[in-house]
Amino acid sequence: MTTTAEKLVNVIQGDYVISNDPSTILTTVLGSCIAVCLFDATAKVGGMNHFLLPEGEGSDAGNVRYGANAMELLINGLLKKSAERHRLEAKIFGGAKMMGNLRNIGASNAAFAHQFLKDEGIRCLAESTGGTSARRIRFWPTTGLVRQLTVQGQIEQVAPVKPVAVPRQKQDDIVLF
Numbered sequence: 001m002t003t004t005a006e007k008l009v010n011v012i013q014g015d016y017v018i019s020n021d022p023s024t025i026l027t028t029v030l031g032s033c034i035a036v037c038l039f040d041a042t043a044k045v046g047g048m049n050h051f052l053l054p055e056g057e058g059s060d061a062g063n064v065r066y067g068a069n070a071m072e073l074l075i076n077g078l079l080k081k082s083a084e085r086h087r088l089e090a091k092i093f094g095g096a097k098m099m100g101n102l103r104n105i106g107a108s109n110a111a112f113a114h115q116f117l118k119d120e121g122i123r124c125l126a127e128s129t130g131g132t133s134a135r136r137i138r139f140w141p142t143t144g145l146v147r148q149l150t151v152q153g154q155i156e157q158v159a160p161v162k163p164v165a166v167p168r169q170k171q172d173d174i175v176l177f
Contacts, residue, residue, distance in 0.1 A: 008138075011035065011050045014065030018047035018077045019141045026139045029151070030094035032106035034067065034113050034129070035137055037091040038074055038122070039144040040083035046141030049074045053105065054112035067112045075120070088122045091146050093137050095129035106130065 011017050011028040019026065026048040028035050039046030049070040079085065095110035110129040117124050126146070128135065133150040140146075 011048050013050050013052055014070075016047055016049035016070055016074045016077065018045065018074070018081055020045040020081055022140075022142045024141060026141055028137050030135045030137065031096050031098040032094070032109060034092060034094040034106075034109040035139075036071065036074065036113055036117075037093070037137075037139045037141075037144070037146055038078060038083075038088050039141055040078065040087045041089070041144055042087055043082045043084065044142040045078060045081045045083050046139070046144060047074050047078055048137075048139050048141070051109070054108055067109065067116065071113075071116050071120075075122075085121075089144060090117050090122050090124045091139075091144070092117075092124060092127040092129055093135055093146070093148060096131050096133055096135070098132065098134070 005023060007021070007024045009017055009019070009024055009026050011026050013033060017026050020043070022044070026037075028048065028050050030050070033050055033052050035048050035050045037046065037048045051067040051070040052065045054067045075085070075088070078088065092110065092113050095106035097104050097106050107130065114124065125144075128148055131150075136149045136151060138147045
């Protein structure tokens with residue numbers, strides 16, 4: 001019997017990672033930021049981005065920390081690794097309101113992600129956005145499996161992930177621990 005060691009790859013703010021390696025797990029911690037997990041189950045390839053704001057202005061607009069660029073780079077990277085656009089499926093995480101007295105950037109980020117996916121014709125299978133807690137996400141890019149923990153203070157708790165009503169939805173896509 002062969003055992004493969006899992007490789008944990010951290011996706012930092014303003015970055016994205018793509019993998020077709022079954023031993024790779026992509027992980028990140030989110031507050032008001034959004035992580036979109038995209039995968040093609042047939043090609044067994046997926047990726048995750050982690051963006052801070054929906055869109056930038058001026059010369060800074062091309063920065064990966066903005067959703068518009070992070071999404072384009074993630075999609076194009078997946079297509080280069082044999083994914084097909086019509087088979088891409090998404091899961092969205094983050095968008096919490098971390099500071100009560102500031103503008104709700106998390107809600108703006110989540111709304112942007114939903115609109116972007118809708119405009120691109122990419123189905124969103126599940127999401128966990130909003131609230132006031134940070135989230136720790138682990139994503140298996142070759143299968144689409146996602147695990148999520150919420151972080152409240154110093155305590156991590158299991159958090160529910162809300163499936164989005166779509167045709168052909170798989171009930172076992174998300175495992176919580």
